[in-house]
Amino acid sequence: MVDTKVFRDGMSLLGSAVTVITTDGEAGRFGFTATAVTSVTDEPPTLLVCMNRNSFAHPYFIENGVLSVNVLQSHHQGVSWDFANRELTSEERFAKHEWSTLKTGSPILEEALVGFDCEIHEAHEMGSHSVFYCRVKDAVVKDGGQGLVYFDRAYHALNEESCAS
Template sequence: MAEGYPSIPDDLPGQFRAAMRRLAASVTVVVAKGDNGPVGMAATSVTSLTVDPPAVLVCVNRATALHALLVPTAPLSVNLLSRDQQEVSAAFGGGRPHEERFSVGNWREGDDGLPTLGGAQANLSCVIDAMLAYGTHSIVIARVLKAQVRDEVAPLIYQDGAYL
């Protein structure tokens, strides 16, 4: 326990996990450049930060393969999935090995050399501005350099272990 903070009950982590499962979130696939090609993971902890400059927050577990690639000024692709892209979400959520994930979905090379997902709700091309370690994760601040938006609004939403 840190000085000045109240003690945490033993059952709080489980209660917190159950509470957060009730928080509905859009599903994204975040992609960075690796030595042997792109590396991507599904994420629901992505949110807008500011419009001036355009930026998003992406929270990434430090134990993931993606995390090792995240350094300031590195390019990052953030793809907001459409309702019909559940198979992409499952593949990037751990349903397929890293080397097979980009075989699922309509991926094409973006301006920064990173894959972007065709048919997604939106594609953001970013660079990492800053990172802050917190607990098991890093909070990544990514400056948006380009945004493409699909006309139809039909996001893939995840809540309590299922798609809505």
């Protein structure tokens, strides 16, 4: 087995879009910052979202059975920090930003590049995390904007200049 530090150092060099994963339902409204999100298939549209089972919000996501994947823009570093900050309550995190909803009722960040509205179709446990397979029920895509990625333990904006060949 590879050493955990070597694995984490290597994974820090795998750039990922920064997202805020949100839920709402009978269990309440919760959210967290994540980079472990990817598409699985487009028939049917399905995303994979990984969440630490030790997170205080984990049981609420399971109980609600729905979530939204909010893909952040380059100026949303503060949103990312808010949803990663363990000192803020769930109410404080959501109060700082503008939200709407689509079909499932999960919060969609008004300024997100993309908001995917999903039902959790399956959940599997792997090590310390749950792997959610999420069926996309609706989506909203904004025109323009710059993406936010996390690479080498820092935020980076994606724009035309940074992506030019």
